[in-house]
Amino acid sequence: MTESSLKYRRVLLKLSGEALMGREDYGIDPVVIHALAKEILAAQSAGAQIGLVFGGGNIFRGAGLAAGGMERVTGDHMGMLATVINSLAMADALEKLGGYARVMSAIKINEVCEDYIRRRAVRHLEKGRITIFAAGTGNPFFTTDSAAALRATEIGAELLLKATKVDGIYDSDPKKNPNAKRYTELSYDDVIARNLQVMDTTAFALCRDNSIPLRIYDMMQPGALMRILLGEPLGTLVHRVV
Numbered sequence: 001m002t003e004s005s006l007k008y009r010r011v012l013l014k015l016s017g018e019a020l021m022g023r024e025d026y027g028i029d030p031v032v033i034h035a036l037a038k039e040i041l042a043a044q045s046a047g048a049q050i051g052l053v054f055g056g057g058n059i060f061r062g063a064g065l066a067a068g069g070m071e072r073v074t075g076d077h078m079g080m081l082a083t084v085i086n087s088l089a090m091a092d093a094l095e096k097l098g099g100y101a102r103v104m105s106a107i108k109i110n111e112v113c114e115d116y117i118r119r120r121a122v123r124h125l126e127k128g129r130i131t132i133f134a135a136g137t138g139n140p141f142f143t144t145d146s147a148a149a150l151r152a153t154e155i156g157a158e159l160l161l162k163a164t165k166v167d168g169i170y171d172s173d174p175k176k177n178p179n180a181k182r183y184t185e186l187s188y189d190d191v192i193a194r195n196l197q198v199m200d201t202t203a204f205a206l207c208r209d210n211s212i213p214l215r216i217y218d219m220m221q222p223g224a225l226m227r228i229l230l231g232e233p234l235g236t237l238v239h240r241v242v
Contacts (some may be wrong), residue, residue, distance in 0.1 A: 007231035010049040010125060012157040013040070014148035017058035017086055019163060019219055027058060028089050036219070037093035040130060043225050044099065049125040051155055052090065052132045053148040056082025062140070076140035080107060083144060087134035088112060100129045106138030106147070118154045125155065145199040149206035160212050161228065162199060163219030168236035169198050184233065187241040204238070213239040 015036070022029025044050050057064075059082035065075030084105055091101040102124045103113035113134060114120070124131045136147040145162070152160040166174060167182065169191070174180040188208035192201055198216055207214050217224055217235030228234050 006047055006229050008159045008229050009047065010051075010155065010157050011159045011161055011229065012051040012053065012148055012152040012155065013225070014053045014145065014160065014162045015055070015219065016164070017055040017061075017082065019058075019165070020054070020086060020089070021058045028086070033089060033093045034097075037090065037097055037099070039223070039225050041094060041097055041099045043229055044128070044130055046226065046229070048229050049128075050130050051121070051125065051151060051157065052087070052130065053144055053151060054083050054086040054090065054132070054134070055144040056080070056086060058082075059085060073140040076136075080135040080138070083136060084109060084113065084134040087132040091130075091132055094130055100127075101132060102129050103132045103134055106133070106135040109135070121151075122155055131155075142202070143200050145203040146206065149199075149203040149212070152212050153206060153210045157212060159228075160207060160214045161225070162214065162216050163225075164198070164216060165218065165220060166216075167218035167221070167234070168216050169196055169238070171196075183236050185237050185239070185241075188238055191238055207238070208240065211240055213237060 020028045020033055022032035040050060056079045060078045062076035062079035066072040087103045091103050094101040104116040104121055105113045106116050108115060116133060121131050133151045136142060136144050137150055148160060169183050169186060170180040172180045188204050191204050215228060215235050215237050217228060224234055
């Protein structure tokens with residue numbers, strides 16, 4: 001397979017922290033992170049430039065901590081540190097498989113990873129390094145979904161991918177409603193107007209304002225990432241309808 005066969009060459013992939021838990025109740029399942037790393041490296045080997053953003057919900061979630069009585073800013077800072085842990089774990093998994101990865105943090109934590117600098121991030125991608133963006137946007141009250149949309153914009157990604165445990169966006173919860181309808185395509189405005197909360201409104205608005213297509217897909221489907229990069233219409237595409 002050649003680089004020219006890819007429909008998308010530079011992409012940003014958003015993975016929830018919960019995705020890393022696998023069948024565990026907390027933390028990171030080594031089997032899951034190894035499988036994800038293999039799929040990411042296969043896509044990178046085909047010529048794709050890949051950025052990653054992780055959530056931290058498998059360790060801490062700022063909003064949840066705040067709901068339990070913790071001060072929101074403190075909770076969000078703890079959540080940012082959780083995303084650094086997940087990012088370092090993925091970098092280790094990638095490098096054990098022979099890949100090259102760089103973790104870049106939106107908050108200063110120089111002893112364990114680089115500071116996020118946009119030009120340096122782009123250079124890492126150009127040199128074939130999988131670049132992992134940690135610590136969200138570095139600001140409380142902003143989700144890692146928003147961070148993914150922001151970093152996708154900054155690095156000039158051609159596509160933002162959100163890997164979930166569901167194969168797209170539905171009009172209702174498919175786990176509760178067996179007749180739920182899956183959308184194959186939606187506009188950004190449709191998603192916001194219908195309050196389809198697969199990502200937060202800020203993330204959708206950033207994608208809309210910068211014309212970055214977003215695809216929601218099932219991360220548990222083997223080979224899905226490569227198939228999307230080759231142009232297969234898996235999951236749900238959110239884009240600007242002409």
